[in-house]
Amino acid sequence: MAIRPKAAETVDVLVGRTDECRVLDELVDAVRDGRGRATVLRGEPGIGKSALLHYLGERADDLQLLRATGTEAEAELPFAGLHQMLGSMVALIDDLPVPQRNALRVAFGVEPGGPPDRYAVGLGVLNLLNRLAVERPVLCLVDDEQWLDRSTVLALSFVARRSTTAAVGFVFASRRDALELQGLPTLTVPALSDRHARVLLDSVLAGPLDPSVRDQIVSETRGNPLALLELPRGVGPAALAGGFRFPGVMPLPQGIELGYQRSLEALPETSRQFLLLAATDPVGDPTTLWSAASRLGLGPEAATPAVASGLVTVGARVEFSHPLARTAVYRSADLVERRVVHEALAAVTDPGSDPDRRAWHRAHAVAGPDDEAADDLERSADRARSRGGLAAAAAFLEQAATLTTDTGDRIRRLIAAAEAMRDSGSLDSALVLLETAGLRSLADEHAARIMRIRGLIMLEQHRHVEAVELLLGAATRFGERNPVEATETMLEVLLAAIWDAQPADLPSDRVLEAVAATLRRSSDPPTLTELLLHGLHVRINEGFVAAAPLLRRGVDALVAAAPSDRWSGFGAFRLMLMLPEELCDEEAWGALVLRQVAACRRDGALGVLPSALSFASFYRIYEGDFFAAESMIDEANARAVMTPGRSNRHSEVIVSAWRGDEFVTRKLTGEMRRLIAAGRGAHGLCADYADAVLANGLGQFDVALDAAKRVFVADQLPLGSAVATELMDAASRAGALEELRAVGNWLAERVAVLPSSWLTGLHERSLALLTDDDAAESHYVASIEALSRTRGRLEVARAQLLFGEWLRRRGRRGDARRHLREAHRGFEALGAQGFARRAARELQATGDATVRITERRPAALTAQEAQIAALAGDGLTNPEIGARLFISRRTVQYHLRKVFMKLGITSRAQLPQALPGRGAGDASEPGAASAS
Structure with missing residues (x-):
């Protein structure tokens, strides 16, 4: 099972690190x-050294990767880092020359002895790595070098200087200018440019941010990726309010807050007020600051101690030493001081x-209501919207x-x-x-609107x-008060x-009666809304033929409606998915x-973008563009995690079924x-439809027939034409003539009132x-011709498959092969x-030996999934993984679920066994599936 990307595959370059990634790529080559x-790699904390190491690990996946990470707790333990990197290779030490073998055995604690000779240790490691490199090139990745024990650093730097003729590479990540590493090529990891910092910040924000506030955050984080990623963590779009509530809502660890408070307490009162003024204006405009300071009677003498404290600088713009310093200053003031x-x-x-x-x-x-x-x-809200x-x-x-005096206006x-x-x-x-x-x-109208939302x-x-x-x-x-x-x-x-209920339950008579009363x-x-409501009501009560003219008018009106019209509500997505699909109108869909x-x-x-993306992905599936559909699904799920909203499995399960991925689909x-079953799901017929698609592809036609019948009999929008395809296929192969006639009549009824290439192709x-x-042949040809005029590439391939199968059964092997x-x-x-495997089996049955049936394998992990899985398998928490890879912890959680x-x-504990090269067999440790 291939789950790790090979070196030839593309690995995404980190934001703003193109030059650094190029240097590391050259090293690997x-x-x-x-x-x-x-x-x-040298740089300040949080600058991205660990992220570069993990990029390198992905880029060099075909090499033998040896890792060591320094920890403060083991900084005083001699050779602790060396043991971390090479401890699993103790058995190979016995093949080394005696002095080197003895030195390494003592260094690793395998046998007692005094402090080993450092030169012998270095030579032993050099020979050991050179021998490993004969089998496959070796790359040693050392993170947090500043916390490694000195014995390890000396040994590894000794080897690094002497490995120029062997396939052994070293990359050290360090915060300091280490004496032990002098003489080795150094790549200083700089701060991100403002442009790249904005890109990174925008990638983790749950909503749009006022540009001037965003620029100020970028300025104060000084291009430090970790600071940019940590700053908005835990702050939702409502709390951040597009930047207007910054800095008051930013999370602030208690220890950091106390430290800033001590710095503030040492300043004069006027300087504290000057700092509060600077903190309250998140834009950092010095003209605004000095004008406001003048109104408060604050001059340069108030600013001098504040600047001297290191908390703030005042130049071309007003900048705090860190955004958290700004937050601490704002929080230190009481309400009166802030007002x-x-x-x-x-x-x-300027109001203009x-x-x-x-x-x-x-x-x-203001201290109270102010209309x-x-x-x-x-x-301002209207402008922001x-x-x-x-x-x-x-x-x-x-x-x-909160400032409104009139009760009605306030509500x-x-x-x-x-x-x-x-x-x-x-x-x-x-x-x-x-x-x-x-x-x-x-008021009833207010209560009604509250209930609606x-x-x-x-x-x-x-x-x-x-x-x-x-x-x-x-x-x-x-x-009648608000029709x-x-x-x-x-x-x-x-x-x-x-959409959301089981077919046996809804729409209930009570709902339909209420709809009828509204329509009266x-x-x-009729308005557009009334037209749509009427069409759906007739469709449910009287059937497709009676409703078709109304639905046609409704869809045409929807397409003609301006994008700014009131169709941003959740229900509109169902209209956009259900009605065009019901009419087999791919253009409108x-x-x-x-x-x-x-x-x-x-x-x-x-909040509604995840749903919009999920529903749009159904259209991409119809087109046969699984890549575009999966991109939409991934963004929808990631957005749903960030906002937070809800993850949508409907299109995801259908893609996996079409891909023939039995494990993921099940x-x-x-x-x-x-x-x-728990009352939290929606539209379970999607699961039955996915089962039908999967089973037809696998050739399990009885299973497909049962699943497709459940969907077809329910007659629940919007799966009509899609399930008709599956039911036709399964019924014809399972000998279910009654079901085949039923779907034929269903299609004939529709094509008679609303002909289209899509419907015509299915009907033929x-x-x-x-x-x-033999008359069947003309219908097969007509079906292929009609569907070829549509965007439904899956339907075209399906028509070719069924025609080819029919030709083979009639002994026309040459025509069937084509x-x-x-x-x-x-x-x-x-x-x-x-379905590709099904077509391949049919081809082989015609005597075509050129086609191969690809083996069904579990889906491969993407590069990022493999990277996250490896880190989780090493015991890192989601926040730690997010910090290393410059992604949010919720994004980590989403990828781990996949x-x-x-x-x-079902658990993180099983990762070491499940990842290749880390264990054997499948772990059976029980546990609830958790990616958190």
Whole structure:
């Protein structure tokens, strides 16, 4: 099982480290060619030395990698680091010359003796590594050299200077200019450039950040990657508020905070106020600072001690020694002191060029309700929302609500803040605000809006029973007083019922009756929402033929609607997925789902972006572009972890089924069904559909038939045409004529009212499968021709496969080979390995000996997954892995879950046995699957 990337594979270069990676690549190439090299990576803590070592480990995966990492606890133990690197090779020592053998045996504690001769130890290590290099080049990676014991450093540096003619390489990572390493080539790892620092910071932020605040953070972290990664850790989009709440919300370890407090206590009161003024303005503009200081009567004499303390510098910009110093200064002040400096900053901030920052400072300067300040904040929220700053908009609205005197306006602003928080991904914060608003609300319309937002949050959390009840209650409360929101909410009720429930349960009669009551109040002509609601209601009650004209008009109206229209809610994604697929309209499907992904990115709607990506990935699967689908799935899952939102397994399980990955598919479908049984899952028919795809690819047609029948009989959107393909295939091979006729009639009904190349191709295929004589051939040809006009490359390959199988069974081997080869090439190119193997078996049955059936193997780990798995196997925690690789701990957790799934393990303790070269066999240690 290949799970580690080979050297020839591409390994991603670290952000801002192109030059350093190139030097390390050259070192590895030299060692491979038998030319020993050594390099010392030198730089401050957190600058990225460990990350470069791990990059090198991936780049040199075909070499023998020997590692040692210094620890303060063992810094005084002679040869502790050497034992860490070479202790497993004690048996090889016996082949060395006697003086070297004895010296190493004493150094490793194998036999007693006085301090070994250091020269003999060095020669012993040199000979040992040279002998290893005869079999395969050796690369020694030494991290945290400054904490290694001196005996080890002397021995390794001795060898590094003398290995120029052997395939042995050394890379040391150190914070210091070590005397023992003098003479070895040194590569100083510099701070990241501002541009690269911004890229790195943006990669770990859960939401957009005010550019001026981001630039200030970049400046104060001075290009240190670890500082950039640690700073936003644990701070969600709602807390950061686009940068307006910085620095007050930044996490601050108690020990660091106490240290800064002691420095502050030693300063005069005026200097502390000057520092507080500087800390409260996160932009670092010296003109603003001095203007505000002047209003407070603070001059250069107040700044001098503050600058002398080393906490701050004032030049072209105002910079703290570290962003945490800024946070400590702000937290050290009480509310009254903060109000004073906010008032000064508000007074000197230009309302024309920076109205939002002025409004923010002014709001924090007032001691009680202030409607004028609240109005300014609401206008700032509108501006923030228009430029994609939903988290900032939520913060503005929340603060505006606290300053509002009128109860109705206050509740309205709280609800708007909660809605912005939901869209930005801060679901828990949104629920807290809704609870606050609900305690104060008496008006039915406010209560209805609160219920609606809560219902949508429940829907995103897969709590669909609660979601339907809340949304239904909200729609009822809106009633005739607000028909627009009543109709929108009722549409969300129906969509929640269709998508998230078991087919036997919903839509219930109560839901359908409520929808009918809403439709009786429809306007003439109907609005887009009313048109969609009517079409879905008719589809459920009367069937496809009656609903088709309404659904066609609804989809056309959706495509024509401006992107800024009110379709950012969760229900809209289901519309974009269900209705075009129901109509077999690939143009509308692609246009809608891809447009919605772009809109989420533009608007900063990070809370709904994971869902948009997941639903768009279904379209990519239809196209046969698994790479694009998996990229969307990976981003959706990573975003869901960061915001936090929810991970979506539906498209992921379907990709794994098409890839023929039996282990991953079974694992995912089992997980989906367990969640549904626990009341936390959604749309379990996706699991049945995935089972059908997998089984048809494997040639298990009875299994595929049972799974596909469950989906087809349920007649639940949006899997109709997709499962029709699987049911046709399985029924024809399993001899289930009744099911084959049923799906044929289903397709005939649809193609009669809404003809398209997609539907026509499927219908012609059903006619071919239902025809016993030579007339079937014309239907197969017509199916291939129609589907070739679509983007559905999987369907084209499937049509070629079925035609080829039919031709082979009729003894037309030459004709069969032509179509089976087309099918095999198509499936292979797309990565649909299960069906590629099926086509290969059919080809072999025709006597074609040129095709090979690829063995089914578990999915290989990606380079990053292998790297993370290796570190976790070494015992590192998620935060430690994240710090070394410059990724968030939640991203580590996400990748570890994928590693566990691919390796078939359930705990970190099993990693050493599961990773090749680290153990043998499969560990059977029990434990709940945990990647945390």
